[in-house]
Each structure stands twice: as C-alpha cells, then as structure tokens.
Amino acid sequence: MKKPALQLEGVSQVYVSAKGAFLALQDVGLTVNQGEFVSLIGPSGCGKTTLLSLISGLMAPSAGKVTVLGEAVVRPTPKVGYMLQQDYLFPWRTIYENAALGLELMGRLNDTSKLYVKELLGEMGLARQADRYPHHLSGGMRQRVALVRTLATEPDLLLLDEPFSALDYQTKLQLEDLVVETLKSRNKTAVLVTHDISEAIAMSDRVVMMQPNPGRIMTEVEVPEAIRKALPLDAREQEGFHALFRKLWGYFEAIDGKEGASYG
Ligand code: ADP
Ligand code: MG
Secondary structure (H helix, E strand, O other), rough: OOOEEEEEEEEEEEEEEEEEEEEEEEEEEEEEEEOEEEEOOOOOOOHHHHHHHHOOOOOOOOOEEEEEEOOOOOOOOOOOOEEEEOOOOOOOOOOHHOOOOHHHHOOOOHHHHHHHHHHHHOOOOOHHOOOHHHHHOOOOHHHHHHHHHHOOOOEEEEEEEEEOOOOOOOHHHHHHHHHHHHHHOOOOOOEEEEEOOHHHHHHHHHEEEEEEEEEEEEEEEEEOOHHHHHHHHHHHOOOOOHHHHHHHHHHHHHHHHHHOOOOO
C-alpha cells in the first residue's frame, strides 16, 4: 500500500484574540491519496484557508495531527507547495527570476533546476515572457508564473487557495485545464480551495464540503469517472455533471438556511 499523500486526524484549530477564543476548525479528518485531486468547498469563514495553513505547516493545529507522505508536519516542508489567489510576483524581478524564486530561497538553484524552470515556463506558454516584468503580463499569465514557481521546487502535494477567483471566466476555464493536465501528467496530489461548485466538480476526483461555526467537514462526494476522466472544460458536458452540481448546491443552501452565511 502506498502511503497517503495527506492525512488529517482530529484536527482542530482555536484562534485566540482580545474577543476570546474562536473554534475555527473542529475535529477534521481527511485522507488524500497520492495523485488524487481533492477540492474543498464551503461558505466563507468555514476554515478552508485555515486548513491549508495547517497542512502547509505555517501553523500548528491546536489539536490533532497532520501527516504528509507518512511524516508529521511540524514546519513548512519542500514536499508541500502553496499557491495563493494573489500571485505575489515581485515587480522588480523578471518572469524567470520570479519563477525561480522558490528554488533560490531553498538554495537549490543550479544548472539543472534553472533548466527545469525554463522548461516549465515553456510548457505554460511563457517562454517568450521570461525576460519581461510582471506588469507586462495579463492576470492569467501571472497566475501561470505563480504555478511555475510552485512546481519548480517539485513538491509532491500542491495546495491551491482560490487561484482562479480573480480571473475572467474564459481565462479561468483555460487555466483549469492547464493545471489539471500539468498535475495529472506529473502524478502530483492537489488540494484546491474554491467557492465555485462547477470548478470543484470539473477539476477533482473528490469534493469535500465544509460548513462553518465551527468549521468542519459536512460531507464528501466522489466525482463520477466519466467527469473525472475529461478535462475540466469537457467535464462540464458530461452526463451527471448537473445532477452533482445540484446536489452540492443543495448543501450550500442547507447551510445558508441554518447560518445565514455568505459564499466565498
Ligand atoms: P475560509 O477560508 O473558509 O473563508 P478562514 O480559514 O479564512 O475561512 O477563516 C475561518 C474562521 O477563522 C473565520 O471566522 C475567520 O474570521 C477566523 N480567522 C481566520 N484567521 C484568523 C486569525 N488569524 N485570528 C482570528 N481568527 C481568524
Ligand atoms: Mg479562504
């Protein structure tokens, strides 16, 4: 048996502030297998970003255990790559220099890794942009640079926190396909946070629905094989897609009815 890429056991997170203690996550358990693509969806404030921070080792959970490839996570590790909604490209660095930043920070920039960055830039259709600066690029291109930077350090597990939410619809669909193709071809494991139900279904093998107050897992659904096998754009045309969308939509409404929560 292969080790799971990610395992969360009884994970809880309490934030303490002047107003008191707030239970942001309660008893979260989740296993993600190697090569699997899992989406986390749920209303704003249900703890999705908190969960990614715990998985990435940026924060330690108040209770419970986070394990990546069989090892307890106690601090950030190169095994985990984190891509955010905002691309955080440095305006004074070229596209190539931004893409190589992670490797540089880890002290792993050498001839081989430099070549790999250039290869990835080529794969993402950015070869001709390598010597340009971020302000020359569209939002979709900038997110592709951020993806190259995340992939360049060769993490096994990628965490994606709403990476497409600031993009226009067409660019977002193109990037969904590109990301799924790139990650599947490298057998990477991914956890995607999104508030877009159709994006979650189209991109993933499994969708995990969370609910707030306190943040916890409400339910999980497997995405049917026909949808899983298709690239995100075609996945939306597959039989069963709309039924699954309706089902997940129903969960959102059930939470809304109870909590008066907002989407996001
Ligand atoms: P999501 O990403 O699902 O919108 P978050 O993980 O960002 O949710 O936040 C979950 C809850 O925890 C929210 O109610 C938020 O206000 C609270 N929260 C997040 N970060 C902090 C923090 N550093 N200190 C106190 N409360 C926080
Ligand atoms: Mg968030």
